[in-house]
Amino acid sequence: xxxxxxxxxxxxxxxxxxxxxxxxxxxxxxxxxxxxxxxxxxxxxxxxxxxxxxxxxxxxxxxxxxxxxxxxxxxxxxxxxxxxxxxxxxxxxxxxxxxxxxxxxxxxxxxxxxxxxxxxxxxxxxxxxxxxxxxxxxxxxxxxxxxxxxxxxxxxxxxxxxxxxxxxxxxxx
Numbered sequence: 001x002x003x004x005x006x007x008x009x010x011x012x013x014x015x016x017x018x019x020x021x022x023x024x025x026x027x028x029x030x031x032x033x034x035x036x037x038x039x040x041x042x043x044x045x046x047x048x049x050x051x052x053x054x055x056x057x058x059x060x061x062x063x064x065x066x067x068x069x070x071x072x073x074x075x076x077x078x079x080x081x082x083x084x085x086x087x088x089x090x091x092x093x094x095x096x097x098x099x100x101x102x103x104x105x106x107x108x109x110x111x112x113x114x115x116x117x118x119x120x121x122x123x124x125x126x127x128x129x130x131x132x133x134x135x136x137x138x139x140x141x142x143x144x145x146x147x148x149x150x151x152x153x154x155x156x157x158x159x160x161x162x163x164x165x166x167x168x169x170x171x172x173x
Contacts, residue, residue, distance in 0.1 A: 001039070001095040002056040003137060004065070005144070006088060009049040014084040020173050022084060023050065026069075026077040035068045037061025042102050044170035049087070051170065055100060062092075091144020093137035097122060098129035104152040107170055110163040111147040128157055 010019040023043045030041055039055035056062055070078050112121050122136070128151065129136045137150040147164070151157060159165040 003093045004054040006052045006090045008085040008088040011086045022081040029074045046170045092140045096136045098135040100135045101133040107168040108151040110165040113162040
């Protein structure tokens with residue numbers, strides 16, 4: 001499973017209520033579009049910004065989602081939200097372990113310690129990702145800003161300091 005994650009914030013003067021309403025309408029219409037390989041989407045408020053998570057079965061679905069997002073009944077709500085947004089940046093993540101949970105209220109963003117093998121990192125996080133609602137996501141092909149990993153979980157999880165973890169609280173809108 002993949003996640004295209006698009007982070008953005010409302011432009012000055014956009015108004016939070018109006019911005020969130022535009023985002024909700026866009027995601028509702030996208031859900032009704034029946035895009036092959038598109039599993040679903042959700043928006044989270046993260047500090048003073050927003051993060052849209054688009055879950056995809058595979059990379060081919062990204063092309064279909066990209067086309068569907070700006071056409072048909074989605075074109076107007078997409079354009080409305082896009083005109084109110086600034087500082088947009090996207091990244092592509094791959095689910096490495098665990099499962100996605102839309103209700104997960106935390107993101108723990110972190111880096112793999114230098115010199116640690118990926119297999120060792122995954123093994124060290126296996127007890128965490130075995131817990132219901134925890135998902136370990138890895139940035140793909142350096143597409144998007146660092147850090148490389150994101151652990152989504154219902155509650156904060158303490159990781160070793162060498163991973164430079166940053167715990168982010170998020171609220172689904």
